[in-house]
Structure formats: C-alpha cells, structure tokens
Amino acid sequence: MVATDPPADDPPAVRLEGITKTFGDVVANDDVDFRLEHGTIHALLGENGSGKTTLMSVLYGLYDQDEGTIYVDGEPRTFESPQDAMDAGIGMIHQHFQLVEPMTVLQNVVLGHEPTDGGLVDERAAREEIESICSRYGFDVDRHLETPVEELDLGTRQRVEIVKSLYRGAEILILDEPTAVLTPQEVEGLLDLLDDLRAAGHSLIFISHKLDEVLAAADRITVLRDGEAIGTVPAAETTEQELAEMMVGREVSFDRLARTATPGEPVLEAEELRVTGNRGREQVRGVDLTVREHEILGIAGVQGNGQTELIEALTGHRRVEEGTVRFHGDEITETGRRWRLEAGIAYIPEDRHTEGLVQAYDLVKNALLGNQTVPPYVADGWIDWARVTDHAEEIVEEFDVQPPNPAVDAASLSGGNQQKFIVGREIGHEPDVMLASHPTRGVDVGSLEFIHNRLIELRDEGLAVVVVSSKLDELRALSDRIAVMYEGEFIDEVAPEAVTDAELGLLMAGQRLEGEPSEPEAEATVDRQPGGDGDR
Amino acid sequence: MSDSDTNRPRATLDKIADRLLDATLYERIGIAIGSTGLALLIGLVVVAAAGHNPLLFAQQLVVGSFGSTGAFTRTLRFTTLFILAGVAVAIAFRAGVFNIGVQGQLIVGGIACVLSIIWLAPFVPAGAVGGVGLTLVGLLAAVVAGGLYAALPGVLKAYYGANEIITTIMLNFIAIGIVGWAVDGPLRPDDARSVRTEYLPEGVAFPQLVFSDPNFSIVGLALALAVVGVVAVGMARTSFGYDMVTSGYQTSAARFAGVDPQRTIVATMTLSGMVAGLVGAVFAIMVQGYFIDPSGIGTYGFDAIAVSLLAANNPVGVVPASLLFGALESSGSHVQIHSDVPVQLIDGIVGVVVLFVAAPELFRMIAKRTGLGGDRR
Numbered sequence: 068m069v070a071t072d073p074p075a076d077d078p079p080a081v082r083l084e085g086i087t088k089t090f091g092d093v094v095a096n097d098d099v100d101f102r103l104e105h106g107t108i109h110a111l112l113g114e115n116g117s118g119k120t121t122l123m124s125v126l127y128g129l130y131d132q133d134e135g136t137i138y139v140d141g142e143p144r145t146f147e148s149p150q151d152a153m154d155a156g157i158g159m160i161h162q163h164f165q166l167v168e169p170m171t172v173l174q175n176v177v178l179g180h181e182p183t184d185g186g187l188v189d190e191r192a193a194r195e196e197i198e199s200i201c202s203r204y205g206f207d208v209d210r211h212l213e214t215p216v217e218e219l220d221l222g223t224r225q226r227v228e229i230v231k232s233l234y235r236g237a238e239i240l241i242l243d244e245p246t247a248v249l250t251p252q253e254v255e256g257l258l259d260l261l262d263d264l265r266a267a268g269h270s271l272i273f274i275s276h277k278l279d280e281v282l283a284a285a286d287r288i289t290v291l292r293d294g295e296a297i298g299t300v301p302a303a304e305t306t307e308q309e310l311a312e313m314m315v316g317r318e319v320s321f322d323r324l325a326r327t328a329t330p331g332e333p334v335l336e337a338e339e340l341r342v343t344g345n346r347g348r349e350q351v352r353g354v355d356l357t358v359r360e361h362e363i364l365g366i367a368g369v370q371g372n373g374q375t376e377l378i379e380a381l382t383g384h385r386r387v388e389e390g391t392v393r394f395h396g397d398e399i400t401e402t403g404r405r406w407r408l409e410a411g412i413a414y415i416p417e418d419r420h421t422e423g424l425v426q427a428y429d430l431v432k433n434a435l436l437g438n439q440t441v442p443p444y445v446a447d448g449w450i451d452w453a454r455v456t457d458h459a460e461e462i463v464e465e466f467d468v469q470p471p472n473p474a475v476d477a478a479s480l481s482g483g484n485q486q487k488f489i490v491g492r493e494i495g496h497e498p499d500v501m502l503a504s505h506p507t508r509g510v511d512v513g514s515l516e517f518i519h520n521r522l523i524e525l526r527d528e529g530l531a532v533v534v535v536s537s538k539l540d541e542l543r544a545l546s547d548r549i550a551v552m553y554e555g556e557f558i559d560e561v562a563p564e565a566v567t568d569a570e571l572g573l574l575m576a577g578q579r580l581e582g583e584p585s586e587p588e589a590e591a592t593v594d595r596q597p598g599g600d601g602d603r
Numbered sequence: 604m605s606d607s608d609t610n611r612p613r614a615t616l617d618k619i620a621d622r623l624l625d626a627t628l629y630e631r632i633g634i635a636i637g638s639t640g641l642a643l644l645i646g647l648v649v650v651a652a653a654g655h656n657p658l659l660f661a662q663q664l665v666v667g668s669f670g671s672t673g674a675f676t677r678t679l680r681f682t683t684l685f686i687l688a689g690v691a692v693a694i695a696f697r698a699g700v701f702n703i704g705v706q707g708q709l710i711v712g713g714i715a716c717v718l719s720i721i722w723l724a725p726f727v728p729a730g731a732v733g734g735v736g737l738t739l740v741g742l743l744a745a746v747v748a749g750g751l752y753a754a755l756p757g758v759l760k761a762y763y764g765a766n767e768i769i770t771t772i773m774l775n776f777i778a779i780g781i782v783g784w785a786v787d788g789p790l791r792p793d794d795a796r797s798v799r800t801e802y803l804p805e806g807v808a809f810p811q812l813v814f815s816d817p818n819f820s821i822v823g824l825a826l827a828l829a830v831v832g833v834v835a836v837g838m839a840r841t842s843f844g845y846d847m848v849t850s851g852y853q854t855s856a857a858r859f860a861g862v863d864p865q866r867t868i869v870a871t872m873t874l875s876g877m878v879a880g881l882v883g884a885v886f887a888i889m890v891q892g893y894f895i896d897p898s899g900i901g902t903y904g905f906d907a908i909a910v911s912l913l914a915a916n917n918p919v920g921v922v923p924a925s926l927l928f929g930a931l932e933s934s935g936s937h938v939q940i941h942s943d944v945p946v947q948l949i950d951g952i953v954g955v956v957v958l959f960v961a962a963p964e965l966f967r968m969i970a971k972r973t974g975l976g977g978d979r980r
Contacts, residue, residue: 422855436856437859
C-alpha cells in the first residue's frame with residue numbers, strides 16, 4: 068500500500084518521523100511517519116479521534132511531540148509555537164475560523180503583521196499586497212476588503228483565512244476539515260482553489276473524513292486509525308471501499324439495503340404548517356408533508372432554512388402557529404412533546420450534546436431520558452432503576468457503544484458513541500415514526516454505516532422515517548424521496564436517483580430545476596422514476 | 604484546538620472551575636472539612652491579634668455548642684431550622700432555580716401558621732387532641748402559604764421571564780414589611796409589651812421527648828429529618844424528581860425528554876417554598892410560641908443558602924452542614940455572654956467560615972451557569 072518514493076535528492080516539503088504524542092493515558096499519535104511532497108495535495112484521512120488533528124497540531128507548533136522529528140525541506144525543526152511554524156512557511160486553516168468577526172477582511176488579513184509607515188498601519192500597502200495575492204490565485208476576497216467578516220458567508224470566510232496564511236508567506240497549508248461548513252457548490256469552489264494553489268507550487272495537507280472529497284482533491288492519501296498511520300496510497304490507485312476499510316479496519320458496506328415493502332398508510336401528516344423561530348421570524352411557511360409506513364422521507368436544505376423548526380413542530384417541541392399535524396389520521400396539533408413521545412413519535416435530536424444526553428449523567432441515567440413516564444421503567448411515578456440499568460446495558464450491547472460500560476458519564480464518550488447510544492434509546496421507544504435530525508453529524512464512518520443500516524431496518528419494519536440532513540450522500544443513501552427546503556418552504560420534491568448532486572445543490576440554493584412544475588409536489592405518494600437506475 | 608492567546612485570568616479561572624467541577628464526592632467533603640478548619644484557624648488568629656486568648660475562645664466555642672445539655676439542645680434547635688431552610692434552598696438550586704426568597708417564604712409561612720391556629724382555636728376543644736389538631740393545621744397552613752408565596756416568583760420567571768433572584772429578594776422585603784406592620788398593628792394584643800401576636804393556645808406544641816427544653820423538641824428535628832428523607836428519595840427515585848434535577852443540569856435535555864420547563868420551574872419554586880413555610884411554622888410552634896416582628900427573626904433563610912452550598916445542594920448533605928452552622932450559631936450566643944470577645948468579632952468569624960466553606964461550591968455553580976471550565980461543559 069505504500070506509494071513509490073520520489074528520488075531521494077528532492078527532500079519533501081514536510082517529513083514527520085516517528086511522531087508520538089500522548090495525553091495522559093491516551094495515545095493520540097503512535098510512531099507516525101508522514102511525508103508531504105512539494106507541489107502536491109496530501110489528504111490525511113481518518114475517523115474522528117484517529118489523531119489527524121493532533122498530528123497536524125504537532126506540525127503547527129500547537130503541541131510538543133513526545134517523540135519524533137519534524138523536517139521541513141529536509142531540515143530538522145523544532146516549533147515552540149505556531150509563530151515558529153509560520154516563520155517556517157507553514158499555515159493552518161482551522162475548522163473553527165480564527166477571525167475577528169466585527170473587523171474588516173483587510174484588518175483580519177494583516178492582523179499581527181501590519182505593514183507600517185512611520186508607526187501607522189499602511190493600509191494602502193496592505194491593500195496592494197492582498198490584491199496581488201488575490202489576482203495571482205484568482206481569489207475574490209479583494210472584493211470584500213472593507214466588509215466586516217461577520218457579514219460574509221462561511222465559504223468566503225474560509226477564503227479569507229487562506230489569504231491570511233498566504234499573506235504571511237505560507238508555502239505549506241494545512242486545512243482542517245475545510246469542507247465541513249460548506250454547501251456542495253462551495254465545496255467544488257474550494258477544491259478548484261486547492262488545485263490552483265497546487266499549480267502555483269504550494270504544498271497542501273487536507274484533513275478530512277469524507278472519502279469522496281479526498282479522492283477528488285488529493286494526490287496522495289494517508290490513512291490514520293487509532294493514532295497509527297495505516298498506509299499511504301496514491302488517490303488514482305484506490306477506491307472508496309479500500310479507503311473505508313483502511314479507516315475502519317474491516318469491511319464496510321455502502322450498498323443500499325433492498326426494500327422489502329412498498330409504502331403503506333400515512334402515519335404523520337402536516338398541512339399548511341406555519342412555525343415561528345426563536346427570533347420571532349416565521350421559519351416554516353406553509354409546508355405540506357406526508358410520511359407513510361415503510362418509507363423514508365429525506366429533507367434537504369442548507370442549515371437555517373426552517374428544517375429545525377419544522378422537525379420541532381412535528382416532535383411537539385415547538386408551537387404550531389397555523390396548520391395542522393395529524394398522526395394516524397387524528398389531529399395532534401396542540402399536543403406537547405410528552406404526549407407525542409408516549410404516542411410513538413421518536414426523535415433523534417440535532418444537537419446530541421445539549422439535547423440528546425445529559426453530559427454529567429452516566430448512561431444509566433441517560434437511558435431514562437425520555438422514558439420518565441414510560442412503563443416498565445417508571446410505574447406510578449416511581450423509577451425502577453434496576454430495569455433502567457438493564458435497558459442501558461441492552462442499548463450499549465446492541466448498539467456497540469464504546470466503552471461498553473453504562474456507568475461512565477455521557478461526556479466521556481466520543482461523538483459517534485454518544486450518537487449510537489441516542490439512536491439506540493430512541494429506537495427503544497418502539498415508535499411508529501422516527502424523526503432524525505442530522506443523525507450522523509460529526510460521526511465516524513463505522514458508526515455512520517451502523518446508524519444508516521438501523522434507520523433502513525426501521526423502515527423495513529414498517530416505520531415512517533423522516534431524515535433531515537445537509538449531507539447529500541446521506542440523503543441519497545437513505546431516502547425514498549427527498550423534499551428540498553428553502554426559506555421555510557418545500558420548493559421541490561425529487562426521487563433520489565432522478566437528480567444529480569449539482570441539481571440538489573441548486574435546489575438547496577433556491578433555484579428551481581428546468582422542466583419541473585413550479586408548484587412543489589409535496590402531498591406525494593412516492594414518485595417512482597421509471598428511469599431510476601436499478602440499485603434497489 | 605487550544606487557543607494560544609486565551610487571556611491568562613480567564614485560563615486560570617477555567618482551570619480552577621474544571622478542577623472543582625471534576626471533584627469527586629469525597630474530595631468535595633474533604634474540601635468542606637478542610638475549609639471549615641482553615642476558617643476557624645483564621646478566626647483564632649484574628650481573635651489573638653485583637654488581644655484575646657484564642658485557646659480560651661476555642662474552648663468557649665466547643666462548650667457553647669456541645670458543652671452542656673442546654674448548649675446541645677440550643678445547637679439542635681438551630682440545626683433543625685437550618686436543615687429545613689437548607690433543604691428548601693437545595694430543592695431550588697438543584698433544579699437550577701435560584702430561590703433567594705426562603706427568608707420571605709418562612710415569614711409568610713410562620714404568620715399563616717400562627718393566624719390559622721389562633722383563628723381556629725375557639726372552634727376546637729381544648730386539651731391534647733385539640734392541640735395536636737391545631738398544630739397539624741398550623742403546619743399545613745404554613746406549607747400552603749409558603750408554597751404560594753414562592754409560586755408567585757416561579758410563575759413570573761416561567762411565563763414572563765422575570766429573574767427569580769431579583770423577584771424573590773424583593774418579595775423578602777414585602778413579606779418583612781407587611782407582616783411587620785400587621786404584627787405591630789392589627790395582630791398585636793393590647794396587653795403585649797413587645798411587638799408580637801397573641802400566644803399560641805395551650806397544647807399547641809411539639810411533645811417534649813428525650814430533652815426538656817422549652818425552645819426545642821426532638822419531634823421538630825425528626826420532622827426536619829423526615830423532610831430530608833422525602834426530598835432525597837423524591838429526587839433520586841421518582842420521575843418528577845428526575846425531571847426536576849435534569850432541568851437543573853441541562854434544561855435543553857429535559858425539554859427534549861418531554862419535560863415542560865415552565866411547569867417544572869413553578870413546581871420547583873412551589874415545593875421549595877412549601878419547605879420554607881415549614882421553617883416558619885417550626886419556628887413559631889417549637890421555638891417562639893407566637894410570632895414576632897419578622898425583622899427580628901434570625902436570618903435562617905439567607906444562612907440556608909450557605910448551608911445548601913456547603914452540602915453541594917444535596918438534601919442529605921444539608922444535615923451535617925446544618926449541624927455545623929447550628930453549632931456556630933449556638934456557640935456564638937454563648938461566647939457573647941461568657942467571654943469578652945466582642946460580638947462583632949464573633950459574627951466576623953462566622954462570616955469567614957461561611958465564606959470559606961461555601962465559596963468552592965458557589966464557584967462550582969457559577970462555573971456551571973456561566974460555562975467556565977472550557978468548551979466541553
């Protein structure tokens with residue numbers, strides 16, 4: 068699996084040799100070797116917690132390694148701080164942008180490295196320098212130089228970060244999960260930009276856990292698992308399947324499970340639903356929705372277009388301003404969360420940290436969350452902790468929660484394991500409807516596959532399932548039909564096989580597809596595309 | 604991803620908060636005992652610096668709280684009041700509601716207790732049976748009145764967003780003002796030389812068992828311990844208690860799980876006020892025998908905040924914490940009489956103890972509420 072080494076007389080841009088970094092008992096990096104060749108894009112792939120960010124933080128001078136050596140252009144280097152790394156020509160674009168939001172783009176770019184003229188900041192020199200960087204790489208950032216960063220969208224902010232690194236003379240750029248916050252169109256733009264940077268001679272490290280992106284963007288891919296470098300492969304010679312297996316350490320299935328039944332009776336219906344958001348703004352503007360037995364309805368959309376409010380109106384967490392919600396044909400618009408929970412409307416929440424789990428509780432106490440009125444765990448208001456403990460053990464075992472110990476605090480679990488526990492608990496309600504909001508956000512590939520399979524099993528068992536996600540591949544893999552939400556409305560509904568990612572992206576950006584009827588067909592029986600390719 | 608330029612004071616605060624939030628139960632008990640000892644030591648140094656004999660003073664503290672049957676029952680009397688008031692505070696704090704109005708609620712509960720007994724007394728046969736009946740009526744009235752008086756700020760917080768800390772403090776002043784006026788005016792008998800209500804009728808009292816002390820009955824202490832037991836079991840084993848405590852830990856998770864946050868706030872405040880009302884009733888029936896100007900009642904409702912914090916808002920932990928505060932209060936009155944240490948100094952020393960023992964827990968709570976201690980909280 069090791070790529071052929073280039074001639075030894077050309078020292079790589081970065082070489083890491085035997086890097087080991089531990090935090091207490093946790094080995095984050097275990098004797099990792101890594102080399103970044105000049106003028107290439109090198110992806111660092113791995114599940115959450117596999118040590119990617121730690122390794123790059125060592126390179127960027129944020130952490131001291133316990134063992135091992137960093138070479139830049141063949142020279143051994145010691146970085147005490149990010150400043151040392153920057154001086155050596157290394158820049159890092161963090162997942163959470165390090166920008167001062169009320170300050171303008173110009174001020175952010177030059178911050179800490181302001182060109183001065185007689186003790187004053189020389190704005191003209193700064194502007195000229197930034198404009199020359201932008202024109203060299205084809206950035207559009209110079210159009211926003213006087214705009215406060217807080218007014219920019221996330222994609223533009225990211226480009227500001229990149230320009231900031233280039234302004235500081237970075238030859239080597241580390242991008243930590245750069246696509247996590249971007250729309251599909253923005254991702255494409257970013258990948259083009261990385262190409263341009265490579266063409267200009269820069270060397271890039273691209274941290275990701277998304278297989279399709281690293282295959283599209285990178286020249287070479289190094290896979291980390293449990294802190295160890297599993298191998299390095301040229302992107303041209305590998306497949307998603309092989310990479311996934313390297314990441315997870317076992318075989319992974321991406322195929323959709325075949326359906327076993329066709330949709331049945333409507334279970335949950337909404338009609339002309341109008342819902343107000345937290346800031347008093349109307350976020351859901353007349354949505355019609357029907358989801359039937361044996362069916363998964365996907366809801367696509369850029370975050371903030373009313374999906375959260377819609378789901379909360381269906382779960383009973385948020386008051387409906389206008390319209391009706393029906394469950395098995397009976398109107399339930401005025402019922403609260405507890406009633407709907409007991410009636411069989413389960414919910415995998417968007418935010419597992421603040422909603423899905425009480426971080427300070429152990430898993431036993433968390434197993435009761437949502438079950439406070441549900442027999443046999445509670446009878447006449449009295450909690451039967453023995454049964455709750457059994458239930459927690461069942462969830463942990465059946466859903467492969469690590470560590471397999473219900474006595475640990477929820478806060479100590481990794482994101483993927485927290486999510487598996489929540490999914491297990493919500494399925495444990497034996498509901499009729501499962502509403503899942505971003506069920507795999509921030510979850511590693513292994514857990515993602517597991518959660519997807521469980522949702523599909525639920526559908527096959529006859530549940531009505533609604534999945535809200537901003538990940539198109541997830542919606543495609545799960546949904547029987549996809550409704551696209553834009554500014555509080557369903558602007559279209561499509562069959563997953565009938566559209567491309569680009570088309571979905573356009574819909575999410577509010578543009579209707581040509582040749583589609585202008586009125587959304589939300590009342591829909593599943594509209595089976597006769598030409599849909601036969602992957603089920 | 605550690606932010607390299609986080610400012611230093613904030614980082615230090617984060618570190619302390621983290622350490623305190625991570626402390627285990629035993630560590631926290633250790634911290635409480637250690638800080639009590641340290642505070643007393645500092646008190647002794649201050650006493651010595653003021654020119655008094657610190658050893659004599661220390662001896663007086665012990666003698667004044669446990670040195671004789673009289674001192675001991677006095678300690679238990681204060682302990683009883685602190686237990687009930689401490690539990691009242693703990694219920695609210697545990698659910699994340701800051702009821703600072705226990706003092707006002709106990710005043711309202713106390714006056715309701717006395718009034719209901721005095722008004723009903725003519726209709727009840729005199730003697731033991733009537734006395735017991737009236738006592739029970741008085742306790743019930745206090746519980747209802749205290750609960751209602753606390754429900755008010757609960758409703759204001761839950762449905763109108765009024766900060767409960769401010770409203771409960773204001774309601775304290777209102778209770779002190781109105782009850783003070785009533786006790787000095789319409790409720791004051793013509794022959795009373797001090798500001799007070801009528802005496803409670805003969806037979807309205809807790810039975811004198813084990814100890815013979817006009818101001819203390821073991822039944823009062825037993826009542827307080829029973830309340831501790833009920834509240835502790837309720838929190839740990841009932842679905843209502845789970846909802847309440849979960850709301851205190853993480854409101855958003857409680858809401859996710861079907862808990863109505865508004866109703867929980869009102870229920871919590873009401874429950875807290877019911878226990879606070881009981882403090883007033885026990886004070887009236889067991890200690891005083893009538894009701895006095897509320898500005899002259901000890902500040903049990905405020906001290907109870909320190910008691911509850913020292914106990915980490917755990918109802919069972921309130922018992923030893925109350926014993927400490929009861930002993931200090933008790934020896935304070937002894938030292939005042941039997942030594943030349945000025946009363947201000949004693950109050951100051953008690954203040955240092957309160958500060959020392961309560962500060963770590965207070966810091967924990969503030970850290971939780973403000974999100975100190977890093978991102979993972």
